[in-house]
Amino acid sequence: xxxWSTLPPDEQVLAEPAGDEAxxxxxxxxxxxxLAAYRRARRRARTRRLGTGALGLAVLVVLxxxxxxxxxxxxxxxxxxxxxxxxxxxxxxxxxxxxxxxWYDALTSLRRVLIGFALGAVIGVAxxxxxxxxxxxxxxxDPVIEVLRPLPPLAFIPLFIIWLGIGEMPKEVLIMLGVxxxxxxxxxxxxDEVPDDLRLxxxxxxxxxxxxxxxxxxxxxLPGILTGMRISMxxxxxxxxxxxxxxxxxxxxxxxxxxxxxxxxxxxxxxxISIAILGLGLDACLRGLLLLADPSRRR
Amino acid sequence: xxxxxxxxxxxxxxxxxxxxxxKTFRRGGRRTVALAGASLRVxxxxxxxxxxxxxxxxxTLLRIIAGALPADEGTVTVGGRPVxxxxxxxxxxxxxxxxxxxxxxxxxxxxxxxxxxxxxxHERDDPELDTETAALLDRVGLAGFGDAxxxxxxxxxxxxxxxxxxxxxxxxxxxxxxxxxxxDAITRERMHExxxxxxxxxxxxxxxxxxxxxxAILLGDRVAVMGGSPPGIGExxxxxxxxxxxxxxxxxxxxxxxxxxxxxxxxxxxxxx
Numbered sequence: 340x341x342x343w344s345t346l347p348p349d350e351q352v353l354a355e356p357a358g359d360e361a362x363x364x365x366x367x368x369x370x371x372x373x374l375a376a377y378r379r380a381r382r383r384a385r386t387r388r389l390g391t392g393a394l395g396l397a398v399l400v401v402l403x404x405x406x407x408x409x410x411x412x413x414x415x416x417x418x419x420x421x422x423x424x425x426x427x428x429x430x431x432x433x434x435x436x437x438x439x440x441x442w443y444d445a446l447t448s449l450r451r452v453l454i455g456f457a458l459g460a461v462i463g464v465a466x467x468x469x470x471x472x473x474x475x476x477x478x479x480x481d482p483v484i485e486v487l488r489p490l491p492p493l494a495f496i497p498l499f500i501i502w503l504g505i506g507e508m509p510k511e512v513l514i515m516l517g518v519x520x521x522x523x524x525x526x527x528x529x530x531d532e533v534p535d536d537l538r539l540x541x542x543x544x545x546x547x548x549x550x551x552x553x554x555x556x557x558x559x560x561l562p563g564i565l566t567g568m569r570i571s572m573x574x575x576x577x578x579x580x581x582x583x584x585x586x587x588x589x590x591x592x593x594x595x596x597x598x599x600x601x602x603x604x605x606x607x608x609x610x611x612i613s614i615a616i617l618g619l620g621l622d623a624c625l626r627g628l629l630l631l632a633d634p635s636r637r638r
Numbered sequence: 639x640x641x642x643x644x645x646x647x648x649x650x651x652x653x654x655x656x657x658x659x660x661k662t663f664r665r666g667g668r669r670t671v672a673l674a675g676a677s678l679r680v681x682x683x684x685x686x687x688x689x690x691x692x693x694x695x696x697x698t699l700l701r702i703i704a705g706a707l708p709a710d711e712g713t714v715t716v717g718g719r720p721v722x723x724x725x726x727x728x729x730x731x732x733x734x735x736x737x738x739x740x741x742x743x744x745x746x747x748x749x750x751x752x753x754x755x756x757x758x759x760h761e762r763d764d765p766e767l768d769t770e771t772a773a774l775l776d777r778v779g780l781a782g783f784g785d786a787x788x789x790x791x792x793x794x795x796x797x798x799x800x801x802x803x804x805x806x807x808x809x810x811x812x813x814x815x816x817x818x819x820x821x822d823a824i825t826r827e828r829m830h831e832x833x834x835x836x837x838x839x840x841x842x843x844x845x846x847x848x849x850x851x852x853x854a855i856l857l858g859d860r861v862a863v864m865g866g867s868p869p870g871i872g873e874x875x876x877x878x879x880x881x882x883x884x885x886x887x888x889x890x891x892x893x894x895x896x897x898x899x900x901x902x903x904x905x906x907x908x909x910x911x
Contacts, residue, residue, distance in 0.1 A: 373782065374782060374783060374785070374786050374790065377790060378790075534736070536732050536734075536736055537736055537738075539701075539704070539706050539724065539730065540730065540732065540736040541749070541753065542705075542706070542723075542724035543704055543705075543706075543724045543725070543726065543728060543729060543730040543804075543813075544726055544729075544749055544750035544753055544754075544803065544804075544807055545725070545726030545750050545753050545754035545757060545759060545807055546749075546750075546753035546754075546756075546757070547753070547756070547757045550753050550756055550757065554753070555738065558738075558740060559738070559739075559740075561740075632740060633739065633740065634739065634740060634787040634789065635739055635787065635788075635789035
């Protein structure tokens with residue numbers, strides 16, 4: 340039997356709540372109406388923001404088309420329509436220099452990015468967790484990360500060819516290497532940011548140390564870790580071209596370099612747009628996870 | 639076990655005995671005495687305020703009672719049992735509500751009961767917890783906000799949700815660390831009424847930390863004035879105001895006398911330190 344259910348009902352009436360709440364709790368009103376109205380207003384605001392964002396992209400496309408029409412030189416700058424036609428054609432038809440269509444290169448690059456990213460995320464988060472948990476690990480690993488972070492991926496290519504050969508592995512490792520420091524740094528920051536009192540609060544509510552670690556500390560850091568994943572996923576795509584300079588015969592990076600050699604500018608743009616679409620798609624997935632993990636971002 | 643001993647006793651609250659508790663922090667070879675020789679007996683169902691300026695050891699003492707900090711000297715017993723670590727029997731409310739931002743109000747309130755069930759401290763099933771949570775939401779005036787997330791609540795509502803979450807563990811002692819310090823004056827006044835109302839119904843023992851003299855007098859059965867060097871509990875003042883109290887009591891003669899006396903005590907402890 341709970342304490343409060345034993346009390347007479349007239350004692351369960353509360354004092355009139357203050358300010359904003361009074362509005363919501365006003366007599367004879369369904370209180371839920373206020374929360375629902377609040378959420379509706381936030382959804383409307385989000386739709387407006389998305390509309391404005393789409394407008395920005397549309398302006399970019401229109402400007403591109405106008406400039407291309409003025410220049411009227413498809414090798415220097417193909418128009419939007421020429422690029423779309425080229426994209427649609429090569430998406431299913433192989434181009435002469437390689438013998439594979441665009442979708443094949445896109446999938447190849449996607450696989451390399453995903454494998455490299457997954458490896459890097461797992462190692463980076465584990466490293467970050469260890470750094471957050473142990474002062475010694477933090478002080479030992481921190482300078483290593485700080486030294487590695489600013490190095491450009493291109494600089495590693497000769498080393499990777501010597502050490503790892505010219506297969507898939509050096510390409511994935513190159514991407515992984517860019518992901519690890521970002522994930523380690525963001526994971527440390529996210530775990531450090533969990534207030535001590537939040538942990539204490541969970542403990543005073545009867546949570547075991549293990550339950551608190553999993554359901555409160557790590558859970559609380561999850562949005563920060565997912566934000567780190569969004570940053571490093573974008574980084575992974577920026578190094579795909581570098582990765583595919585390693586004796587590649589497929590992939591979007593390879594396609595872009597090849598198309599450039601043949602002065603097929605529309606195909607270069609098609610490759611770039613493919614990277615943009617894949618990058619946006621993966622970022623949208625991560626953003627979706629972030630919204631699931633952090634309700635306060637749902638606006 | 640989680641079921642507090644007081645459940646069979648006269649009142650729901652537990653008596654607290656603080657016996658010459660001391661705490662020294664060491665950082666880089668430097669020792670800071672945060673608390674020395676603090677003694678206080680709190681009766682079951684009593685509301686005692688710990689009042690003092692920052693650095694007077696009031697938060698340290700509260701954390702020792704909560705079991706978050708081990709005392710270097712002395713002992714604390716709650717309901718006759720010595721404190722050795724955090725327990726759902728001793729609920730804590732913080733300056734910020736510390737709601738879990740990824741959980742709805744309802745799931746925030748159910749966090750304690752569910753965590754305790756995972757630790758096999760009780761075997762209440764989900765329907766029972768749901769019923770109890772609905773009653774608690776109603777009790778704190780958030781009946782329509784069970785599905786709201788913390789960021790969708792106003793400051794006062796967040797504190798009431800945190801209150802409901804603490805009550806869901808059926809604590810026999812509530813430790814409150816300047817819980818309304820960050821609220822505006824009007825909301826704060828409402829929260830005082832709310833706190834006294836809830837306390838009146840449940841008669842949980844409450845130890846309330848504050849640096850606000852008027853808040854301490856308005857809420858407390860007694861006010862323990864803290865400070866000095868080394869920091870500790872100085873005089874303990876009885877507040878002779880009747881119950882129920884409200885904000886209007888601030889103008890009464892009894893209130894003004896109490897305030898004058900506490901002011902003088904605070905000045906004395908400052909001069910000594």
